[in-house]
Amino acid sequence: MSDEPLLRVRGLEKRFGELRALDGFDLDVAEGRLTALIGPNGAGKTTAFACIAGAQRPSAGSVRFKGREVAGLPYHRIARLGVARTYQVVQTFDAMSVVEAVTVGALLRRPKLSEARAWADEILGFVGLHAKRTMLGRSLTIADKKRLELARALSTEPRLILLDEVMAGLTPTECADAVKLLRSILARGVTILMVEHVMEVLMPLADRVVVLAAGKPIFAGSPQAAAADPLVIEAYLGRP
Amino acid sequence: MTVQRHVAVMACVLAATALFTAFCHDQFLLSLAFTGLIFAVLGQSWNWISGYAGQVSFGHALFFGTGAYASALFATHHGSPWLALACGAAVAVVLALLVGFPCFALRGHYFSIATIAVAAIAEIVVVNTDALGKANGFELPILPPGLASLQFAGKAPYVLVALVLFAAAQIATVALEHSRTGYYLRAIRANQEAAASVGVDARAVKVTAFAGAAAFAALAGSLYAQQTLFVDAESTLGLSVSIAIALVGVVGGIGTVWGPPLGAFVYTFLARYVAALYGGHGRGFDLLLYGALILAIVSVQPEGIAGIARRFRART
Ligand SMILES: Nc1ncnc2c1ncn2[C@@H]1O[C@H](COP(=O)(O)OP(=O)(O)O)[C@@H](O)[C@H]1O
Ligand SMILES: [Mg+2]
Numbered sequence: 366m367s368d369e370p371l372l373r374v375r376g377l378e379k380r381f382g383e384l385r386a387l388d389g390f391d392l393d394v395a396e397g398r399l400t401a402l403i404g405p406n407g408a409g410k411t412t413a414f415a416c417i418a419g420a421q422r423p424s425a426g427s428v429r430f431k432g433r434e435v436a437g438l439p440y441h442r443i444a445r446l447g448v449a450r451t452y453q454v455v456q457t458f459d460a461m462s463v464v465e466a467v468t469v470g471a472l473l474r475r476p477k478l479s480e481a482r483a484w485a486d487e488i489l490g491f492v493g494l495h496a497k498r499t500m501l502g503r504s505l506t507i508a509d510k511k512r513l514e515l516a517r518a519l520s521t522e523p524r525l526i527l528l529d530e531v532m533a534g535l536t537p538t539e540c541a542d543a544v545k546l547l548r549s550i551l552a553r554g555v556t557i558l559m560v561e562h563v564m565e566v567l568m569p570l571a572d573r574v575v576v577l578a579a580g581k582p583i584f585a586g587s588p589q590a591a592a593a594d595p596l597v598i599e600a601y602l603g604r605p
Numbered sequence: 606m607t608v609q610r611h612v613a614v615m616a617c618v619l620a621a622t623a624l625f626t627a628f629c630h631d632q633f634l635l636s637l638a639f640t641g642l643i644f645a646v647l648g649q650s651w652n653w654i655s656g657y658a659g660q661v662s663f664g665h666a667l668f669f670g671t672g673a674y675a676s677a678l679f680a681t682h683h684g685s686p687w688l689a690l691a692c693g694a695a696v697a698v699v700l701a702l703l704v705g706f707p708c709f710a711l712r713g714h715y716f717s718i719a720t721i722a723v724a725a726i727a728e729i730v731v732v733n734t735d736a737l738g739k740a741n742g743f744e745l746p747i748l749p750p751g752l753a754s755l756q757f758a759g760k761a762p763y764v765l766v767a768l769v770l771f772a773a774a775q776i777a778t779v780a781l782e783h784s785r786t787g788y789y790l791r792a793i794r795a796n797q798e799a800a801a802s803v804g805v806d807a808r809a810v811k812v813t814a815f816a817g818a819a820a821f822a823a824l825a826g827s828l829y830a831q832q833t834l835f836v837d838a839e840s841t842l843g844l845s846v847s848i849a850i851a852l853v854g855v856v857g858g859i860g861t862v863w864g865p866p867l868g869a870f871v872y873t874f875l876a877r878y879v880a881a882l883y884g885g886h887g888r889g890f891d892l893l894l895y896g897a898l899i900l901a902i903v904s905v906q907p908e909g910i911a912g913i914a915r916r917f918r919a920r921t
């Protein structure tokens with residue numbers, strides 16, 4: 366199975382009553398690369414992340430990670446296999462300090478508390494949050510909460526990380542920092558699948574772009590080709 | 606608080622209680638101290654699951670009663686009280702696993718309601734079982750005093766035995782705070798979804814903490830039975846006991862090491878005062894009062910006395 370990508374999604378479906386949030390979603394994510402998932406609001410991107418990570422149970426379809434079927438496995442089991450994520454709507458541990466929150470993630474691979482704390486500190490240095498390590502999660506700015514979620518996800522030493530609109534609401538300077546951070550995450554050998562709206566951010570970063578509309582993939586290819594594709598333009602701008 | 610600080614406070618509390626026990630000859634005050642220590646252990650064990658993990662139980666008396674009945678049964682059938690302690694704790698752990706697994710599929714108020722129901726079922730079962738003395742309960746046979754029978758002539762030795770259990774519960778709690786399970790419990794309380802996203806099996810972690818808490822509560826129940834030499838369903842398994850335990854946990858401050866002992870101290874005096882005020886006719890009134898107190902604390906001062914102390918320290 367050496368030619369199988371790190372993540373392979375086939376025919377993924379998620380129904381909420383009558384609504385088909387995902388309706389035959391296919392996706393390949395190559396190891397060590399950055400793949401972008403884009404699409405209009407309500408296309409099903411966040412739902413796709415939830416189904417891949419195990420936060421939600423897919424209604425049908427297959428999710429293979431490292432060559433192994435994981436669709437329908439409990440959330441924590443998929444995390445242990447090496448999938449981490451951040452949330453579009455931040456889900457920080459409000460009552461815990463920054464270093465404690467990241468330690469929770471670090472404890473996954475390092476059961477000894479002292480080792481987990483040390484690793485959490487290292488990750489906090491990596492994402493540039495070390496100065497705020499004793500602050501409570503609830504007292505951080507949105508930008509720092511997103512950084513904290515990223516640190517928490519990275520502290521589990523994932524093979525694949527799913528980033529859901531990590532740059533939304535950031536200032537241009539913060540965005541530039543975030544891009545640098547993404548490059549260093551890739552340099553660590555972590556594969557990235559990310560949802561992002563700003564094409565200028567994706568163009569230089571992404572190896573591949575997958576476009577989702579109404580729960581179905583309508584395009585997969587290079588970012589340059591995506592920007593020129595009439596179907597993609599139509600999905601974003603609506604029918605003329 | 607750092608571990609060194611906990612150890613220092615612990616040493617002071619142990620020394621003060623031991624001195625008090627050595628020099629106090631007032632049996633009533635000694636029995637208050639015993640009750641306070643028992644409730645400190647109960648409140649602390651409740652705190653593991655309801656404080657740190659935020660899964661509020663109104664059925665913790667289930668485990669207290671398990672320990673109490675274990676002691677009563679062993680004493681009646683000439684078994685060793687030490688074996689009763691071990692068996693009571695073991696049965697409580699098994700019960701916690703059996704109860705915890707389905708109940709922790711529920712969250713928030715639904716979990717709380719389930720715990721009330723389970724303890725109520727246990728009470729009904731006991732009240733209808735001949736071998737458990739039905740509603741009349743048990744009198745434990747009086748044995749020659751000593752460590753072998755775990756019965757003593759005065760109250761002071763009971764206080765010392767309870768003090769040992771209390772110390773063990775405090776040490777276990779400090780250890781829990783500095784363990785993977787402790788971090789996981791707090792993460793679950795903060796955000797169970799997010800905890801699962803970093804590999805936390807919330808149900809397994811909660812069941813583990815619940816089982817440990819059940820063992821401590823059962824040990825407290827056994828000691829209680831050894832001291833009162835009488836056990837019945839209402840006073841060991843009743844809703845009022847569960848509510849009192851929750852009150853102890855909430856008054857002092859949930860999710861802290863020293864909150865439950867503080868709460869137990871306050872509760873013990875409060876309970877005596879309420880009992881003195883209403884004599885034997887106050888049945889149900891205490892329940893009302895404690896329930897109202899819990900609601901008031903949760904809405905006005907959710908961090909309890911420990912929270913006030915922390916704020917005071919932060920200001921000075
Ligand atoms: N838990 C849910 N229950 C019902 N409908 C949902 C739920 N989650 C998402 N949806 C719906 O599914 C569709 C896809 O949502 P989402 O995955 O959040 O889209 P995106 O992230 O691409 O903006 C939307 O129509 C949304 O309203
Ligand atoms: Mg979304």
